[in-house]
Amino acid sequence: MFLAVKLSSTRMRNSSRKVRQYMGSMTHLLNENISGSSLVKIYNAQNQESDKFFALIQTIRQQRFKVDMASAFNMIFVNILIGLSLASVVYFSATYLTMTAGEFLSYFTAMGMLVKPAKSLININKPLQTAMTAGESVFGLIDEPQEQNSGKKQLKDVKGAIKFNRVSFGYTDQNNVINNIDLDIKAGQTIALVGSTGSGKTTIIQLLAKFYSPKSGSITIDGTDICEFELDSLRTQIAFVDQNVRLFNDSVKGNIALGQIQNMSDEKIENAAKIANAYDFVEALSEKFDSQIGEDGTKLSGGQRQRLAIARAIAKDSPILILDEATSALDSATEKKVQAAIDEMQKNRTTIIIAHRLSTVQKADKIIVLRQGEVIEQGSHQELLSANGEYASLYKHQFN
Numbered sequence: 001m002f003l004a005v006k007l008s009s010t011r012m013r014n015s016s017r018k019v020r021q022y023m024g025s026m027t028h029l030l031n032e033n034i035s036g037s038s039l040v041k042i043y044n045a046q047n048q049e050s051d052k053f054f055a056l057i058q059t060i061r062q063q064r065f066k067v068d069m070a071s072a073f074n075m076i077f078v079n080i081l082i083g084l085s086l087a088s089v090v091y092f093s094a095t096y097l098t099m100t101a102g103e104f105l106s107y108f109t110a111m112g113m114l115v116k117p118a119k120s121l122i123n124i125n126k127p128l129q130t131a132m133t134a135g136e137s138v139f140g141l142i143d144e145p146q147e148q149n150s151g152k153k154q155l156k157d158v159k160g161a162i163k164f165n166r167v168s169f170g171y172t173d174q175n176n177v178i179n180n181i182d183l184d185i186k187a188g189q190t191i192a193l194v195g196s197t198g199s200g201k202t203t204i205i206q207l208l209a210k211f212y213s214p215k216s217g218s219i220t221i222d223g224t225d226i227c228e229f230e231l232d233s234l235r236t237q238i239a240f241v242d243q244n245v246r247l248f249n250d251s252v253k254g255n256i257a258l259g260q261i262q263n264m265s266d267e268k269i270e271n272a273a274k275i276a277n278a279y280d281f282v283e284a285l286s287e288k289f290d291s292q293i294g295e296d297g298t299k300l301s302g303g304q305r306q307r308l309a310i311a312r313a314i315a316k317d318s319p320i321l322i323l324d325e326a327t328s329a330l331d332s333a334t335e336k337k338v339q340a341a342i343d344e345m346q347k348n349r350t351t352i353i354i355a356h357r358l359s360t361v362q363k364a365d366k367i368i369v370l371r372q373g374e375v376i377e378q379g380s381h382q383e384l385l386s387a388n389g390e391y392a393s394l395y396k397h398q399f400n
């Protein structure tokens, strides 16, 4: 009996694991299709997506079937085993043993009483195996290595001088996305990163915020390697407008005062919205700053979302400001206004601007031009135009 249970348990566990994986994929697929339903419709992708769904359902059905088959096999095997043992007791006691009717009856009843517990043992095996595979995924997640936070130093009175010393990094072991980058940004300077798409601009600022660590080289703030800082302390110093604006399913207020909703005054929130040119549209919403903006801000336009993200960075009021394509969704009139606000913010702050539209980076103290993860030129707008290299040709392209 033990052998039968052991054999079927392995089979049950493998299939249960697969059922769990495919159920995860199915939830993901459903989520993607519901939130992206307009995309599916406009590209006429209904058939392609429903084929994926049916293939998943089919696999889940097969694997569930295997689990049930293994469990049923167990049951049959045990029932036969129990039947055979009862029959052999009757046979041997009748043929070879001399028992009184009373002795036989008590012996047989005792045997009969073993049937139920034996069956229960088998019945418990299926939920046990399923629960064990569920446990595997939960414990797998719990056992994921934590973000390295071995630094102890706290950043205080940050001036904001940033240096990259021969930094290389790649998302995989094989390929480097950033190669031997040297950057020297003085405290309070504004620098711009430009370069074709995929050249590594966003990666550079992800390294600065320590979402990833360089493979080689070092990054310092005010002369200290960022590895030595405690993560919270480091990230408090950085305000960030992401290239892909992310908003939370919360009120306008909750989104602007992200992480500080308990202690940020309404006045500060409104002021940040005014500077980011978001105040007027927020006031026009039915519940103004308390209006809910929907999942990822779906109730707002692209430009409105971007202005909320800028307001959020303004409200954070950190000594290092990073703007990754922060004004790309704005019309040129609004962009001009927001740009003026950003210019104002840059005072007393170290600012890194990433932009494809070169009109937004001309005033930077230094423009750094990247190509395939390497710095190919740097200097002021005028210097780079006179050098007549990559930047000058990009500039001519955009303005002719």
Ligand SMILES: Nc1ncnc2c1ncn2[C@@H]1O[C@H](COP(=O)(O)OP(=O)(O)OP(=O)(O)O)[C@@H](O)[C@H]1O
Binding pocket: 171, 172, 177, 195, 196, 197, 198, 199, 200, 201, 202, 203, 204, 243
């Ligand atoms: N999370 C990631 N995992 C693996 N590769 C990535 C990841 N993020 C970016 N990459 C790769 O790294 C390279 C640099 O990407 P990065 O986002 O830094 O470019 P970028 O200069 O910001 O481009 P863009 O102007 O389009 O925003 C690209 O080749 C990209 O495919």
Ligand SMILES: [Mg+2]
Binding pocket: 201, 202, 203, 243, 324
């Ligand atoms: Mg980018």
